[in-house]
Amino acid sequence: MNPFQSIYETIGESQIKELVRYFYLEVEANPSLRKLYPENLEPAERKLFLFLLQVFGGPSTYSAERGHPRLRMRHFEWKIDSAMRDHWINAMLTSLDKLKLEQNVKELMMQYFIQVANHMINHE
Numbered sequence: 001m002n003p004f005q006s007i008y009e010t011i012g013e014s015q016i017k018e019l020v021r022y023f024y025l026e027v028e029a030n031p032s033l034r035k036l037y038p039e040n041l042e043p044a045e046r047k048l049f050l051f052l053l054q055v056f057g058g059p060s061t062y063s064a065e066r067g068h069p070r071l072r073m074r075h076f077e078w079k080i081d082s083a084m085r086d087h088w089i090n091a092m093l094t095s096l097d098k099l100k101l102e103q104n105v106k107e108l109m110m111q112y113f114i115q116v117a118n119h120m121i122n123h124e
Helices: 003-029 042-055 061-066 071-075 082-097 103-119
Strands: none
Touching (some): 082 103
């Protein structure tokens, strides 16, 4: 079993939704990230919420609606270098800090986000 899949059971859907809400507030405040998104952030927010629910062990609505995540392929149209990765990971970790989580859960989530952010680099 993927160690990240126990997170949903531990923190629940509402905490994941809150994390995504905080993340998109960070996106709005960061011009480098904001330019990657359309004016209306709601569809992106919903996709990230469903994706994280699934990754962390919740319902698989994301795959039912969109198929396999294929993260690198879905993001290849954007130049993601180490600087952009840093913007993204800083926004996500800042958002994660706003949740009241047990330290072991927080560290597991941080591990996942750092791993994914590093995997998404497609330019240097």
